[in-house]
Amino acid sequence: MSETSPAPGGPSIDEQAITAAIDAALAAIAAAATTSELKQVRIDHVGDASVLSTANRAIKDLPKDQKAAAGKLVGQGKGRVQKELAARQQKLAAAEEEAALAAETVDVTLPTDLRPRGAAHPLTVLQDRINDFFVGIGWEIAEGPEVESSWLNFDALNADPEHPSRSLQDTLYVAPEGSGMLLRTQTSPVQIRAMLERGAPLYVACPGTVYRADEIDATHSPMFHQVEGLAIDKGLTMANLVGTLDAFAAEIFGGKPITRLRPNHFPFTEPSAEMDFRCFSCEAREGLDHDADPSCRVCGGTGWIEMGGCGMVHPNVLRAAGVDPEEYQGFAFGLGIERILMLRNSVADMRDMVEGDVRFSQHYGTEI
Ligand code: DAH
Numbered sequence: 001m002s003e004t005s006p007a008p009g010g011p012s013i014d015e016q017a018i019t020a021a022i023d024a025a026l027a028a029i030a031a032a033a034t035t036s037e038l039k040q041v042r043i044d045h046v047g048d049a050s051v052l053s054t055a056n057r058a059i060k061d062l063p064k065d066q067k068a069a070a071g072k073l074v075g076q077g078k079g080r081v082q083k084e085l086a087a088r089q090q091k092l093a094a095a096e097e098e099a100a101l102a103a104e105t106v107d108v109t110l111p112t113d114l115r116p117r118g119a120a121h122p123l124t125v126l127q128d129r130i131n132d133f134f135v136g137i138g139w140e141i142a143e144g145p146e147v148e149s150s151w152l153n154f155d156a157l158n159a160d161p162e163h164p165s166r167s168l169q170d171t172l173y174v175a176p177e178g179s180g181m182l183l184r185t186q187t188s189p190v191q192i193r194a195m196l197e198r199g200a201p202l203y204v205a206c207p208g209t210v211y212r213a214d215e216i217d218a219t220h221s222p223m224f225h226q227v228e229g230l231a232i233d234k235g236l237t238m239a240n241l242v243g244t245l246d247a248f249a250a251e252i253f254g255g256k257p258i259t260r261l262r263p264n265h266f267p268f269t270e271p272s273a274e275m276d277f278r279c280f281s282c283e284a285r286e287g288l289d290h291d292a293d294p295s296c297r298v299c300g301g302t303g304w305i306e307m308g309g310c311g312m313v314h315p316n317v318l319r320a321a322g323v324d325p326e327e328y329q330g331f332a333f334g335l336g337i338e339r340i341l342m343l344r345n346s347v348a349d350m351r352d353m354v355e356g357d358v359r360f361s362q363h364y365g366t367e368i
Contacts, residue, residue, distance in 0.1 A: 196322060269312055
């Protein structure tokens with residue numbers, strides 16, 4: 001072994017201390033259980049302040065004859081320590097990676113919590129289809145609020161102050177009494193709103209929810225949906241109305257579209273009519289020279305299905321909405337969306353539409 005005892009008056013290194021430091025480093029390396037523990041071991045045993053590094057720096061100041069032996073001792077020791085560190089680092093890192101992979105493993109073969117997919121409500125699907133038709137013929141879609149003023153729901157639409165539809169039996173009013181507000185009973189007030197907001201000429205379809213003081217049963221509901229059509233322009237006649245309804249019937253029901261008008265009365269149209277479409281389901285759909293199937297469930301053997309009201313917009317309504325009846329004429333119609341769905345998709349009971357059973361939506365709401 002080299003001479004490492006202090007030379008008188010000169011620097012020296014302590015061989016025992018170096019050997020002990022090497023042993024301590026090797027023991028600490030073997031004892032490190034994680035890469036972060038090992039990191040600390042590296043700092044403590046081969047870092048700048050460690051015994052080995054300090055000794056290494058001291059070598060250059062040793063007397064010449066001691067340098068080689070001290071260099072060998074420290075260099076070899078440090079080399080061994082570094083080698084062990086690297087080997088341990090590799091082993092620990094591999095073990096840690098393996099543990100992490102095991103912990104993060106996703107077993108793709110495990111059964112999942114299958115959430116059944118919902119479906120658009122059939123009324124929504126139908127309403128979209130109706131909107132698409134109107135947009136397709138160049139009309140705009142207009143909407144209005146469901147809580148409406150009684151002026152727009154009745155007065156502006158030329159309803160007599162004594163009109164029975166205003167009664168509490170038919171209409172749901174909004175508290176407090178005398179607020180002048182109600183849940184709209186029809187989409188017709190959107191006609192007035194559209195004329196006031198957009199002016200003439202005007203082609204709008206107004207879909208929306210309406211409310212009436214009805215009990216729910218197979219054919220009635222206190223809440224249902226309508227789509228209102230309104231065209232205001234110069235020189236419009238009932239022929240334009242029938243043409244529009246024919247195109248609508250062809251789009252929604254198919255078959256040979258034939259619209260029939262029967263006289264009726266609505267306060268907001270003059271003349272007013274009830275509109276029927278030729279049955280799209282039985283023989284009657286082939287035209288007027290074909291008889292209806294007497295047992296047809298859609299038309300009841302009459303060959304006709306009742307679709308709603310229509311007419312030429314009353315001059316008083318045009319005036320209430322700021323449109324000059326001398327210059328512009330218009331036609332309007334109102335269709336019940338639930339009724340269309342019932343006829344078109346053979347839905348027998350209106351209650352199915354509000355119960356919220358997803359199977360109903362899945363069955364009727366999927367358009368092919
Ligand atoms: N608003 C009417 C109702 O709810 C339906 C209706 C009839 C609308 C004739 C119209 C129309 O636009 O011209 O019963």
